[in-house]
Amino acid sequence: MRRSASIGVMPIIPFDRTSQVPFYQQIYEGVRAAITSGRLMPGQRLPSTRTLAEELHISRYPVFSAFDQLLQEGYLDGKVGSGTFVRYNIPDDVNRPIGARRPAPGAASAPVAPSTPDVESEREHGTGPLAVSSPALDHFPTEIFARLIRRHLTGPPELLAYGDPAGYGPLREAVVEYLRTARAVDCDASQVLILSGSQMGLIVSALALTTPESAVCVEEPGYPGARQALGAAGATIIPVEVDSDGIDVAALARLDRPIGLVYVTPSHQYPLGMSMGLARRLELLRWAANASAWIIEDDYDSEYRYSSRPVGSLQGMDSDGRVIYLGTFSRGLFPALRIGYMVVPRQLVERFLRVRATLDIFSPTLYQLAVNDFLREGQFARHLRRMRAIYVARRDALLGAIQEEAADVLTVGNTDAGLHVVAYLGDGIDDNDVALRAASLGVFPRALSSCYMTSAVRPGLIMGFGGSDESVLRGAITTLANLIRNLE
Amino acid sequence: MRRSASIGVMPIIPFDRTSQVPFYQQIYEGVRAAITSGRLMPGQRLPSTRTLAEELHISRYPVFSAFDQLLQEGYLDGKVGSGTFVRYNIPDDVNRPIGARRPAPGAASAPVAPSTPDVESEREHGTGPLAVSSPALDHFPTEIFARLIRRHLTGPPELLAYGDPAGYGPLREAVVEYLRTARAVDCDASQVLILSGSQMGLIVSALALTTPESAVCVEEPGYPGARQALGAAGATIIPVEVDSDGIDVAALARLDRPIGLVYVTPSHQYPLGMSMGLARRLELLRWAANASAWIIEDDYDSEYRYSSRPVGSLQGMDSDGRVIYLGTFSRGLFPALRIGYMVVPRQLVERFLRVRATLDIFSPTLYQLAVNDFLREGQFARHLRRMRAIYVARRDALLGAIQEEAADVLTVGNTDAGLHVVAYLGDGIDDNDVALRAASLGVFPRALSSCYMTSAVRPGLIMGFGGSDESVLRGAITTLANLIRNLE
Helix, strand or coil: CCEEECCCCCCCEEECCCCCCCHHHHHHHHHHHHHHCCCCCCCCEECCHHHHHHHHCCCHHHHHHHHHHHHHCCCEEECCCCCEEECCCCCCCCCCCCCCCCCCCCCCCCCCCCCCCCCCCHHHCCCCCCCCCCCCHHHCCHHHHHHHHHHHHCCCHHHHCCCCCCCCHHHHHHHHHHHHHHHCCCCCHHHEEEECCCHHHHHHHHHHHCCCCCEEEEEECCCHHHHHHHCCCCCEEEEEEEECCEECHHHHHHCCCCCCEEEECCCCCCCCCCCCCHHHHHHHHHHHHHHCCEEEEECCCCCCECCCCCCCCCHHHCCCCCEEEEEECCCCCCHHHCCEEEECCHHHHHHHHHHHHHHHCCCCHHHHHHHHHHHHCCHHHHHHHHHHHHHHHHHHHHHHHHHHHCCCCCEECCCCECCEEEEECCCCCCHHHHHHHHHHCCCCCEEHHHHCCCCCCCCEEEEECCCCCHHHHHHHHHHHHHHHHCCC | CCEEECCCCCCCEEECCCCCCCHHHHHHHHHHHHHHCCCCCCCCEECCHHHHHHHHCCCHHHHHHHHHHHHHCCCEEECCCCCEEECCCCCCCCCCECCCCCCCCCCCCCCCCCCCCCCCCHHHCCCCCCCCCCCCHHHCCHHHHHHHHHHHHCCCHHHHCCCCCCCCHHHHHHHHHHHHHHHCCCCCHHHEEEECCCHHHHHHHHHHHCCCCCEEEEEECCCHHHHHHHCCCCCEEEEEEEECCEECHHHHHHCCCCCCEEEECCCCCCCCCCCCCHHHHHHHHHHHHHHCCEEEEECCCCCCECCECCCCCCHHHCCCCCEEEEEECCCCCCHHHCCEEEECCHHHHHHHHHHHHHHHCCCCHHHHHHHHHHHHCCHHHHHHHHHHHHHHHHHHHHHHHHHHHCCCCCEECCCCECCEEEEECCCCCCHHHHHHHHHHCCCCCEEHHHHCCCCCCCCEEEEECCCCCHHHHHHHHHHHHHHHHCCC
């Protein structure tokens, strides 16, 4: 049974008592969709939790939970129990410290998992101290994963044959489930393509959606591997500056030519690390709908978030089917796996599938089978929980070392997510020079200026903390601080 | 020590008594290179085997072996022992039945191995009876390969990290060794890129070498998956007809616009199955050198050759560095592996590597390690020998069934190599219609007309015999013959 609740200023939200989707989640998603679609306007008052609970004939607890989550995510203002309103100014940063609050339900409460664009030319993927995009491979549960591989090694001959270019069916279903729970992505398995790494999603998008006449916007600064891939079909790449809230949509709207595609990293901007606030997300989605532009949301490391609650995906807020969502298992599992995925708007699925098949036909079957088991048996969720604690410790060691030993030469930027931080250098310092000298000393930060198409606003170093333990990180910062102090 | 032999009309060939390369092979390769480079001209008489042996201070046997091989391959004319000449008309078909002759040494004597372009949209890669490109997966040595995989499953964490986009170094070396021995490919490991299937080599070539202004020639009829991939960067695809000797180079030369790239399958034309003779090969290489065009040599199934001796690769005859060589392990091992490789002219290596990294960064490490062991431990050579016997039996069963049950409706074309044959239908029959009806009966030949960009000269069916055993093949032909006879 599906019934609609219309209470006070509450717009109609779908609610189904017989659904397996928990009540709080139905309410959370219904209200959120109403806000993001504009059916609930800023300043509108929501009914009390009591009223809504009575209207729906359910207990008050799930309503309370849903409102709490919406408050925390910055969709609502006020106080649960004493009047809640749709926020006027949806804040720049909707992420608030979790602190001692009990876990809230809904999209953000489940274990959050892997995705990575962190690619560029692979030769930039070193494994030494401070190298960007390296997960903690020394903590990977090799034995568990090996057991899953062994299970499929001597399977039936059909598993050796050509597979589905869209990916192994059960894995696509498992990815849907994971993305729905952890990232509030709204899709079914027919929209999921399993890729040989998320980088492939960029090439597929470029070949499917662009021509030499196209203009593609990327974040400035941004992920260099995206620029390279998105230009593969000859499109013009246009850098659009980011501010503290992500890509500047007003600047995007002012461009004097039609834009077909925009590449963004809203969960954790690469490289600067901020997340895109709700207001900016809605602005971006509105712009894309008006401009008939496609958005690539590269959710490359949303599984690792430390001091704030993850916002759901941009894809899940999009009611116009403009968002192509990219993710990867390179960080959640390991890079040598080469398994990523994309979620494609329905009307693009056929076209994307054709291009994907042209690239490498399909991804190796054995790993798809093993990852499917890893997800379905709960190993993935367990692994991510373990890894989050390890990364928090590594991040804290890195930040501590910078504060203690390098505060005079390095100024740290955003630090609450992912596996890297940006540390700014003093004005006038050549970050490429520093990165080169550091490499010769066995330390591998990346120059921030390498992420700019135009000239960098401020020199800096991108430092990965995922791949090295605490003592290595501290040693690397000592080396780096000495190097910077001794630049002539 | 390296000494040069200059005897009679014999041009200088490199010869090194201390080399590990067998004497016969040094002589074979030296003379062949002299012929293909034009240093030895048609009609020139070679010294007698006795004279050459004396001059080189070696026994007569290796000289005799080398000349015998060159005679068999059609480079020389005459009779070993009574005067040999460089052939005037290098024959259309240099492949002669081996019959009862003892195995000759040189490039063609070693086990020949895997490579496959057989891609298209993967959905065309069925696994049912007569499906093209399916190897005999029921005979794959699963246990042996599983043992190699297990060996690397719990290796050091570095194996989980990002790998070299060019491929795992030792595997690249092993591929060089295999290609040198089995396919007379002339390269070193720096020119080898390991790919996620050979299909990826087509996309890499298209993105690295073409723009929307480019013209790319393909064989007509030809491999549809190549057309799709080679057009990825917007190039114009021009079909050039094949005759009984492969692509018509004269027609290529008559085109009124510059051609940047040509795609050919000289070992075993897809789909028609003939091999390109020596004269045509030399003509093609000369044309490419003059036109500054690149050639993609897709050596997709040269490992399986039954009644004739394989010719070496086009790449090995090319003294101008114009040939990009593609191969795959999809047929020699199995398709779900997704490992192929390309050999790239030196001046293109950097450019190709950059593009390859943009596509999917690198191929999964685990499989690269296992394939490397499989090659180095001799498993690959053993496996290919076993498979050749199986494929001969399957091919013979298919041909026998056609002769006995379908000779009135199917006329078989070339049959001495690969895993498929083409059987022509009577004029006026719609092969797409036959293929569709066949699929509804559980039999999956491919319509020959699907390989044409223009209209097909003659309707036909491409039938794979690799993936089904003899009784299944016979049943499929019975079904097909009845279907064709009953077309209204």
